[in-house]
Amino acid sequence: MPEPATALARYRRMAAMRAFDEACLEALRRKAIHGELHVGLGQEAIGAGMAEALRPEDAVVSTHRNHFHALAKGVDRRALLAEICEREAGLCRGRGGHMHPFDPETNFSATGIVGASLPVALGYAHAFRMRGEDAVAVGVTGDGGSHTGGFHEAMVMAGAARLPMVVLVENNALAISVNFEDVSPTNTISERASAYAAKGLRVDGTDVDAVAEGFAEAMGHARAGKGPVILEATCHRFRGHFEGDPEGYRSREERQRLREEFDPIALYGARLADAGLAEPALQEAIEAEEKAAMKEILQEVLALPMPEASGALLYRFVEEAPA
Ligand SMILES: Cc1ncc(C[n+]2csc(CCOP(=O)(O)OP(=O)(O)O)c2C)c(N)n1
Numbered sequence: 001m002p003e004p005a006t007a008l009a010r011y012r013r014m015a016a017m018r019a020f021d022e023a024c025l026e027a028l029r030r031k032a033i034h035g036e037l038h039v040g041l042g043q044e045a046i047g048a049g050m051a052e053a054l055r056p057e058d059a060v061v062s063t064h065r066n067h068f069h070a071l072a073k074g075v076d077r078r079a080l081l082a083e084i085c086e087r088e089a090g091l092c093r094g095r096g097g098h099m100h101p102f103d104p105e106t107n108f109s110a111t112g113i114v115g116a117s118l119p120v121a122l123g124y125a126h127a128f129r130m131r132g133e134d135a136v137a138v139g140v141t142g143d144g145g146s147h148t149g150g151f152h153e154a155m156v157m158a159g160a161a162r163l164p165m166v167v168l169v170e171n172n173a174l175a176i177s178v179n180f181e182d183v184s185p186t187n188t189i190s191e192r193a194s195a196y197a198a199k200g201l202r203v204d205g206t207d208v209d210a211v212a213e214g215f216a217e218a219m220g221h222a223r224a225g226k227g228p229v230i231l232e233a234t235c236h237r238f239r240g241h242f243e244g245d246p247e248g249y250r251s252r253e254e255r256q257r258l259r260e261e262f263d264p265i266a267l268y269g270a271r272l273a274d275a276g277l278a279e280p281a282l283q284e285a286i287e288a289e290e291k292a293a294m295k296e297i298l299q300e301v302l303a304l305p306m307p308e309a310s311g312a313l314l315y316r317f318v319e320e321a322p323a
Contacts, residue, residue: 001209001271001275001277002209002212004277006052007209007268007272007275007277007278008272008277008278008286010048010049010208010209010212010268011208011265011268011269011272011278011283011286012286012290013044013047013048013051013071013072013208014044014045014047014048014208014264014265014268015265015286015287015290016071016077016290016293016294017040017044017047017048017067017068017071017072018041018044018265018287018290019287019290019291019293019294020067020068020071020077020080020081020294021039021040021041021067021068022041022291022294023081023294023295023297023298024037024039024067024081024084024098025037025039025243026298027081027084027085027298027301027302028243030302032085032086032301032302033084033085033086033097033098034086034097035097035098035099036064036098036099036242036243036244037084037098037242037243038064038065038098038099038241038242038243039065039067039239039243040065040067040068040237041237041238041239042172042206042235042236042237042238042239042258042259042262042263042264043065043068043170043172043205043235043236043237043264044068044208044264044265045205045206045207045208045211045235045264045268046068046168046170046205046211046233046235047068047069047071047072048068048072048208048211048212049205049208049209049210049211049212049214049215049233050069050072050138050168050211050212050215051071051072051073052212052215052216053212053215053216053219053220054072054073054074054138054219055135055136056074056106056107057107057133057135058073058107058135058136058137058138058219059107059108059109059121059124059128059135059136059137059138060072060073060107060108060109060137060138060140061108061109061110061111061117061118061120061121061124061137061138061139061140062108062109062110062111062117062140063110063111063112063114063117063140063141063142063145064099064110064111064112064114065142065170066098066099066101066110066140067080067084067098069108069110069140070101070103070108070110073103073106073107073108074106074108075091075101075103075106075108076091077294077297078297078300078301079091079103080101081294081297081298081301082094082301082304083096083097083098083101084097084098084101085301085302085304086306086307087301087304087305087306087307088304088305088306088307088308089301089304089305091103093307093315094306094307095307095315099111099112100112107124114141114142114144114145114148115141115145115147115148115149115150115151116150117139117140117141117145117150118139118141118145118150118151118153118154118155118167119150119153119154120139121137121138121139121154121165121167122137122139122154122157122158122163122165123137124137124165125137125158125163125164125165125228126157126161126163128163128164129161129163129164134164134223135164135223136164136165136166136219136222136223137163137164137165137166138165138166138167138168138219139154139165139166139167139168140167140168140169140170141167141168141169141170142169142170142171142172142175143169143170143171143172143173143174143175143180143184143189144174144175144176144178145169145175146169146171146189146192147175147183147184151167154167155167155192155195155196155198155228155230156196158196158198158227158228159196159197159198159227159228160197162197162225162226162227162228163227163228164222164223164225164228165222165228165229166215166218166219166222166228166229166231167198167228167229167230167231168215168218168231168233169189169190169230169231169232169233170205170233170235171188171189171205171232171233171234171235172234172235172236172237173234173236174237174241174249174250176241176245177241177248177249188200188202188232189202189230189232190202190230190231190232192230193229193230196228196230197227198227198228198229198230199218199221199226199227199228199229199230200229200230200232201214201217201218201229201230201231201232202214202231202232202233202234203231203232203233203234204233204234205233205234205235205264206234206235206236206262206263206264206267207264207267207268208264208268209268211233214231214233215231218231235262235264236258236262238255238258238259238263265287269283
């Protein structure tokens, strides 16, 4: 177990990440989110495990399932929720929405194009190298994204130039309805690292301590100039691929079993109680505080205005179409 203060901070981070996604689900019920919504319930140990080893100057480029990575990088949760709810006060003035938040303040961004986070992270890593900075670029992908050309190309270039890049692969064993074991040429994703002169690490992504340890090792390796890392974190997705997914590919019973056996917050809570670090009452109080904070933020966000329709053509790269 880590120091008591660190352990409790990890627990709180996971609770805050879950409370954030639960607020998104509530916003969806209230019809304040209009596009697809992908939440990360069940994967919070990965977000919480990343937070400690990230420095402000590091970059994180995430995926369609990005909320907990944004929070780990220090993105303001009110501005993020406002963006997801398409409000003018959001990170990108409501234009990016849930899949395309971008925050230059914290060097955080995400893309809904599967596999495309990695070439962008590679660009950050290249820039850090050119400027002589010791920052690290983290590119996040799912197991599905690890099968794309973008993954391969980014790893080839990062390996050849020994760039400071950590590829965090969240292997929840499903790419929408496709089972990882049916389509992967290798049993693990981390073992592909040797093909790219990269370091490969694999951790239990439902164990926040294991993620924190693995992520710190990966970041240390990349920061020391030893080249890229593929860090695979195994986990389970507790909800559909997106909200509204009929989930014809797995039974309700199977989903329920995963929730009962692999909830990272419940698992860590049991460990904290066993170690005498946090009784269930303290854990419940932490969760209640985080939920209450998000309830208040959601209320505030829902009262914020959406962009004016007349501003639909603002903030483009090209202001006027060529004649
Ligand atoms: C280039 C591209 N192809 C297809 C899609 C549609 N799509 C969205 S998410 C997804 C599956 C992603 O699976 P994975 O990378 O394992 O991430 P997870 O959803 O499990 O977090 C697909 C195929 C897309 N967004 N981009």
